[in-house]
Amino acid sequence: MPTIAGPSSSPQKHVVGSRSEIIGGLRSAEVNTSRKRKLRSDSAAEVAATTVLSGNLISTPMKWKSPRRCAVSIPKTSNEEIKEDSNGKLTSPVISAVKNLSVCLDVKSKWNPRDDDQMKAVKEALHVSKAPSTVVCREDEQRRVFEFVKGCMEQKKAGSLYICGCPGTGKSLSMEKVRQQAEDWAKQAGLPCPETVSVNCTSLTKTTDIFSKILGNNESGKKANGSSSPLQQLRSLFSQKQQQSSSKMMLIIADEMDYLITRDRGVLHELFMLTTLPFSRCILIGVANAIDLADRFLPKLKSLNCKPLVVTFRAYSKDQILRILQERLVALPFVAFQSNALEICARKVSAASGDMRKALCVCRSALEILEIEVRGSIDQEPQGPAPEGQVVKMDHMIAALSKTFKSPVVDTIQSLPQHQQIIVCSAAKAFRGSKKDRTIAELNKLYLEICKSSMITPAGITEFTNMCTVLNDQGILKLSHARDDKLKRVSLRVDEADITFALKEIRFFRNCLL
């Protein structure tokens, strides 16, 4: 983590150092890169002009290393302060966040979107693969899972836990943290460190492979006897009393557990049954999206009294998304996003899905919009001074959001070829009032009527079917599967109002739709 934590503290030093550095920067022809950055951090306008000029003189390869260098050389004191600040006010995240940001605004240096290094750092901070050091907003869930694991480890008894939640709510990430926590705790408490098996069930080629994976981790040294299956070996392992010394706990984390559901649910059942065996030492944590996986697929478990505990990861609320975004960005030595831009992003995403991945993607695409804008302005005046306050603002974010969430139906309909528009039009007419679906032949009849009434040569029936398939691909119509083309059922998948709106500009269609 030092690489991330480090830069956050650097601006203070920059500010302190900048005064003296200005002279140095102006004086020396070959400007050190770190100096250059410090120069830029000063907000005085007249200095900004000179820095850009001198910045242009510096050869690019020197730039690459600079953030790292800063990170290594700077003590971490200020970073801790900031963290305390954010942790101290957990109860009111919004206020703390806003305050946090305002603190940052005071402290942090100006951001220059033209600097590749800075841009790269922001993009990296916003990337999905970059795991944050602390998982904020999931402390409660994490604690509950950890308590469970801890309890099991202390009592040396088996247990099972099921974690559910929507995609992008930090389940897998939290599990990873819990695993680390458990290992650390075991070390501190003097217990034998639990063996952990993290399996993503999608990467299994066969569902039953999970047992051999568990077993493989468990007894890598011992030779497996060929006669019995991995499951049987596991069973026998857990049903006999082991000598105390070798009995380590085993922590099994099965991600995307619903991929283990087979027709008879055997694998899933057996997996949970492992925890009920008399000398079982495994702590099973299953992760999946479905909220009622255990109830639906494993009704038997209840009667055996080994029904797993359920921990639900709720979709993120807007405050939580905002906090997470700020947490990621606070590590950077500069401010790239306006606070209200982040807030609108958080609001929109939480209203739509609460998917953190989506929020990160939206932020990144807003950043790219800004990048394009900046590049355009450079093309116009390449030597111009760095514009003041070029951060991602509301309008960038709104553009990115609309790119993501806006339904493209109207645009799509408007860009369709005319004959396809006529088909959409006739479909709108056909489904007006009644929701009953029609066959392609019936739709074709309507289409021919419209064509005839407006003296257009209609396309043939084969062409018509092709066009319907294309419309199906574009998500405007829905075709059901049928052996015969003519018997396929058609239904409309977009709202009639959308069609009317999209086609109202064209007089021809206005008449048709009446």
Next chain:
Amino acid sequence: MAATPSSKAKTFQSPNKTPTNMYRKSYLSPSSTSLTPQTPETLTPLRRSSRHVSRKIDLGNDPIDLPGRESIQEINLTPRKRTTDVVAETLTTPKTKKKKKIDVEASFSPISPNRSETITKKKKKKKRVYYNKVEFDETEFEIGDHVYVKRREDANSDEEEEDPEIEDCQICFKSDTNIIMIECDDCLGGFHLNCLKPPLTDVPKGDWICQFCVVHKPPPLQGKKLAKRTMREKLLSGDLWAARIEKLWKQEVVDGGCVYWIRARWYIIPEETVSGRQRHNLKRELYLTNDFADIEMECVLRHCFVKCPMEFSKASNDGDDVFLCEYEYDVHCHSFKRLAQLVDGDSDSDQEWNGGKEKEIDSDDEEESVCADSKSKRGLTGVNTKGRIFGVEKVGTKRIPEHVRCYKKNELEKAKATLLLATRPKSLPCRSKEMEEITAFIKGSILDDQCLGRCMYIHGVPGTGKTISVLSVMKNLKAEVEAGSVSPYCFVEINGLKLASPENIYSVIYEALSGHHVGWKKALLFLNERFAEGKRIGKENEKPCILLIDELDLLVTRNQSVLYNILDWPTKPNSRLVVLGIANTMDLPEKLLPRISSRMGIQRLCFGPYNHMQLQEIISTRLKGINAFEKTAIEFASRKVAAVSGDARRALEICRRAAEVADYRLKNNNKTAKSQLVIMADVEVAIQEMFQAPHIQVMKSVSKLSKIFLTAMVHELYKTGIAETSFDRVATTVSSLCLTHGEAFPGWDILLKIGCDLGECKIVLCEPGEKHRLQKLQLNFPSDDVAFALKDNKDFPWLANYL
């Protein structure tokens, strides 16, 4: 690779002992097989190993050993090839050899006095004479041959050394050609059968490993052994190169001599690939590259034989210079591609093609005839090989011979050729915005020194240039990689349609990245290690990887785990994977499980259908420089297509068809027409053909009775208003129609048969014929279509009354 050669016997016996042994001729070495007339004179090149000689004899004695296809081809080719044999000597002095090609070209033009005017006009710039086959230094080299090539730097040192043709026995350190030598499958050392302890009498079946390798101890080295390394050893240790001859030509130089050049396509040893030598690489494995170089014949040492795995497993007795090549290695993208199995089949077709295209000169004695009789032919067939792009050439592709070289194409024919869908356009108009976006996306992902995995979904209706845009972006990027402005990356292209099952994509990806084919389960394991856990395949796989998946929607399995895995990798740290998915459906991400669409991100790119302006531009760019179409004709075609589908393929097809129609029309009119252009009427005809459903044509051409039958059905439909009718009633109507208009009623049996026939054509939907008169019938097409088809009928004008 399963069929590794059992044990290779190195047979270095003298020719007179050969009949007993197991020489199999290798047909990858045409110099020794297919082309040599079996006359004593051609058997002379004795400087080379005795192996060659013995093989030739073997061929003569035992032609049944040849695969049938090969021998037939040989017979076909022999007469032609024999006349084209060129015997040439190196006249070049050392000084001229050093000359650069460019100098030669520049300095040559003054000295072409004895050429006819037409020749000089054509060959102003080119002084190359292309051959199919050249005898150089008493060895014949031919296109498609594999040769050892000297490395430049140590060229001098090699020249002094004498290349040992025959390997020494590892035990007695003598090279006795009379004793059978056996090769160790591990260290590739040769052993005399009777030097072994205990001595072997016969070559054992299966793998054989020498005692040295069994105890993991290198064999005792002798001083002279190091000096006398065989070429194979030099090649495998990187001191020599192997190459495939793609072209042979002679270039004259200032002082009257000429230098022979070859275009070499290099092979590389596994150590030189990005993944290094891996466990699965055989000792004799090489990779074919897409790297070409023009080198002088001087650098060529002698033949070697590179075979595909199937032949390699058969070639157990071909001596030391046999290598195996299973994969093509792309030196720019650092990816592997499995070669088509029939390397030989198409190398033959290549030869034919080259024969047609490139000039072969008939010259027996170079002193006299080089000038005299070869000139005229050369003039006729001066070939421009500059247009050939070697990068896109694949070993598996078969080229279409251009038959008539002298025939000059007219404008219409040129237009037809450029409008073919297979013709790759030089530029892609109307998609610059999308291409920019793709370029920005890829660059943004791979340019960072730490590549962040990302994913982009490209969708659009068919024929809107999705795949070709991505590919041309990749081509531009490749050029930038070569220029050094972009760091290198791997590029893997997969078409979902070409996968046997969705899961196979794992093994295809892994094979492209590592050059090793494994089952998909294993490949999934390896790929997970690489992308999810950050382990690397090979030594320096720090390069970002770009994965292009065409027809992404075909990877959707029941539980969608394939897509999940592929889209999950980019979200892992250190994956360095960029995924580009292409499909037709706009709402594929929404149709997928939420967890997958969440991982897919929000990068979407839509290729909308072309409008008529864009189609017009596309067609006109393709036809640039060819005056074959009226402007209105192009506009008409593009408007028609844009109104229905906006599919560029369709528009090109219509234009091509229109050109064909126009060609036909002009030929029939015997040039009476004033304009030679494609006019709107031609386009109209083409559109009619393409858009009009085939059922109208079928109905127009059915028999007379069937027409009456159909008319009766339409009449019945009008009368009752019910779509479904019974055979009984139709028959009654038919009989009444016949009666009124004086036609003979054919009888029920025949009428029933007609009904069934129409049912087979699906013009009529009908129940099976057993029901006879109760059979239910229904028109499959709108009655208007039937009426339209039958209206103007010459035979029965009265039919129109009932329609």
